[in-house]
Amino acid sequence: MNFKEDKIAKIIRANKRLSREASRIEGIFRSIKEGIILTDAGGNILYANAAAKNILGFAEDGQILTLSKILPQIDSVELRLVCGGTASQREFEIAYPEHRFIKVFMTPVDGEKEEAAIIISDLTNERISARDKIESEKIASVLKLASGVAHELGNPINSISIHLQLALKTIAKMEQSPSLSRLKESVEICSKEVSRLDGIIKHFLKALRPARPDFAEINPLAPLAETLKFLQNELQDLNIKIEINTENSLPSILGDTNLLKQLYFNLIKNAMEAMDLGGIIKIGTSFDDNFVKISISDNGCGIDQDEITRIFEPYFTTKTDGHGLGMMIASEIVKSHGGSIGIDSRKDEGTTIMLSFPRKDKRIREIMAE
16 A cells, blocks of 8 residues: 555545534433524524424524524624623523523633534523422412411301391391391301301311322223213203213323312302303313313303413402402312313303313323332
8 A cells, every 4th residue: 555545545434433423422412401502793603402493483494593583582793792702691482493492501612613502501491490380389378378377267156157047036036127037137147257257268268278189090081071961951941051072082181079079069150150141151172192181161241361360279260259369269170180181261162171181091101110
């Protein structure tokens, strides 16, 4: 082998080594969960790993991609500063391709060319966990308050109720007169108000101390059918019709029949109270590989858009005589079943409640995984 051939062979071996190193580095970048983007000072994307494409929803199609198209929150001035040697870190909320919270760290790349490396971390699960933690702490603080309220008010309310009942019995034995009738009416009003206060406390404690679910394999529509049968006469009196559009055979779920009856009762009663002059409650079902979904819709008064986000908060109510705990109870019951609840409403058009429960086999896999 002459000198020229030997030199060519060395170059080929060096290229193979570089190719192997490049493949190894590319493999590492593909396995990293954080998105990595390399861009020049003009915003042209020179490299992006799979995680970055997934988080920001773009693909290399042969055209030159620019940072302004996929991350318009970063302006050209900031990018030039980074390429010039100034690192930067910011957090964004993006809507495409999915709603996410991301952290973007930008740092200059050492070298002759002005380039920047952008590292993107998905904070969505972290933010959701933090939000759930805040919600749990809020409920815990309300629970502590509830115990004190129940202790302080329970006994006096019971005492007042007993004495009002005795007063009514005494009035019934007295000679009737207009004044006595008015007194009786006042005592009856007081008695009803005391009963209402007692009911608020019981609902309050039930919302924050729900019974432990007694899971069994059930058809999720069975408790709903029993609830509708229980409310049948009241529905007829209010001229409210029930329309049911369900799959022929829904998958089973692991559910607590009594808790689900309470859930359906709360939701159906809400729908009934939203329709003063009669109407229609539509019930629909569907399912996929993971969840059984049930929707309950009414054509009642609906809810203002600025109130929907507060609908599951304790004490928040759109009713003049509501205690603001019904939807909170509903939410807690659904969560205890590993499901989710959503709401869509339009003022003067109606409201749809969407329930989603894990299929029995899916729920079992999740429990075993835990």
